[in-house]
Amino acid sequence: MSLTIRVLAVPEAAPLLRHAVREHLGAESADAELCVSELLANVIAHLGEGTPVTLRVTGRAARTRVELTDPDPYRRPAPRQAAETDESGRGLALLAAVSLRWGVRREPAGKTVWAELPRS
DSSP states (O other), X not given: OEEEEEEEEOTTHHHHHHHHHHHHXXXXXXXXXXXXXXXXXXXXXXXXTTEEEEEEEEXXXXXXXXXXXXXXXXXXXXXXXXXXXXXXXXHHHHHHHHSSEEEEEEEXXXXXXXXXXXXX
């Protein structure tokens, strides 16, 4: 069973996507919701508001996979070391902290950033 949602990357989409993930995964969705929020925030920050994105959430017995696809195949997210006083720059560190693994897949018409999360 999977969830697929196409939206424009705008701040108002974040709560809608988190709600959809919660409805799809149930009570144990907090880490997946965090991943969705951070991935969406990265698209807004680096590609701009209004960028079309596709969210996919798939689950297996042991893992949940969260993917966000955007139309830019060239701008790849890169982890950075945020200073204590920085107000941003921790999104990929959060993704890495809650996921088993994460990565980027380049596609002909964009890229997909994905994370695999343990199912509790």
